Amino acid sequence: MTTQSIKWFWFASPATFYPLAGTLARVTGLLAAVFTLAGLYVGFFVAPTDAQQGEAYRIIYVHVPAAWMSMFIYVVMAFWAAVGFAMQTRLSAMMARSLAPTGALMTFIALWTGSLWGKPTWGTWWVWDARLTSELILLFLYFGYMALVASIDERRRADKAGALLLLVGVVNIPIIHYSVQWWNTLHQGASVSVSKGSSMAPSMLTGMLLVALGFWMYSIAVAMVRVRCEIRENE
Amino acid sequence: MSEFFYMGGYGFYVWGSYGVAFALLAIELVLLRKRTQRK
Numbered sequence: 590m591t592t593q594s595i596k597w598f599w600f601a602s603p604a605t606f607y608p609l610a611g612t613l614a615r616v617t618g619l620l621a622a623v624f625t626l627a628g629l630y631v632g633f634f635v636a637p638t639d640a641q642q643g644e645a646y647r648i649i650y651v652h653v654p655a656a657w658m659s660m661f662i663y664v665v666m667a668f669w670a671a672v673g674f675a676m677q678t679r680l681s682a683m684m685a686r687s688l689a690p691t692g693a694l695m696t697f698i699a700l701w702t703g704s705l706w707g708k709p710t711w712g713t714w715w716v717w718d719a720r721l722t723s724e725l726i727l728l729f730l731y732f733g734y735m736a737l738v739a740s741i742d743e744r745r746r747a748d749k750a751g752a753l754l755l756l757v758g759v760v761n762i763p764i765i766h767y768s769v770q771w772w773n774t775l776h777q778g779a780s781v782s783v784s785k786g787s788s789m790a791p792s793m794l795t796g797m798l799l800v801a802l803g804f805w806m807y808s809i810a811v812a813m814v815r816v817r818c819e820i821r822e823n824e
Numbered sequence: 825m826s827e828f829f830y831m832g833g834y835g836f837y838v839w840g841s842y843g844v845a846f847a848l849l850a851i852e853l854v855l856l857r858k859r860t861q862r863k
Contacts, residue, residue: 633828643832643833643834644831644833644834645831645832645834645837645838647831647834647838648837648838651841651842651845655845690852694849697848698844698845701841701844701845702841702844702845705838705841706837706841708837709834811852811853814856815856815859817860818856818859818860
């Protein structure tokens with residue numbers, strides 16, 4: 590066993606992770622405010638008006654970051670669920686519990702802003718197409734996880750059941766991602782991809798990525814504060 | 825200034841998105857603050 594892995598196991602103990610979580614929360618909380626404000630500034634005052642959608646497109650600066658985080662947080666929770674099964678670490682279930690409310694919130698924000706974007710551009714608040722439906726299922730997965738974990742009194746059993754739900758539900762994430770390719774849908778395809786780059790104006794992309802970074806930092810900060818509550822309430 | 829809030833006629837949709845999104849984030853922070861202060 591290398592020194593590196595010993596260090597990681599050292600922080601797997603809730604008691605030693607507690608102060609680290611506090612430091613992380615302060616740093617990421619500050620970064621969240623800076624990145625989000627910078628991104629909104631670029632999005633509203635630097636980026637041009639969209640040629641097709643006019644000013645309505647500016648919803649993108651909250652919609653896409655929230656949608657990305659809604660999926661990313663779920664994957665991170667599923668990762669902690671897997672770690673919990675493999676290593677039997679108490680902290681991994683606490684991490685999953687701490688991320689769930691923020692993940693649900695991001696999912697709701699993605700759906701809400703998408704609805705308000707759909708009305709002026711598609712002419713409807715909601716359609717039962719693949720992208721929207723799979724994102725709604727993601728919201729129910731978050732609610733299901735939180736309800737399941739809260740409904741079982743014995744913590745170890747609750748966390749086991751929750752972890753199983755998280756690992757099964759993770760199949761929904763690629764479905765959301767590829768839904769715009771696999772099915773005919775009103776929702777547009779990806780404007781940004783790792784392989785093909787971006788089809789947006791550079792300033793639009795910058796604003797969107799900055800807010801996404803801000804939301805990412807926000808999610809870490811909130812999860813770290815929440816995991817400290819979990820540790821305090823249970824250790 | 826009013827032109828900025830008018831958003832080319834899309835003000836309701838744009839500010840409805842940002843208003844609700846950031847209000848919810850603020851509520852999450854308030855609830856979390858309450859939880860940290862609970863002994």
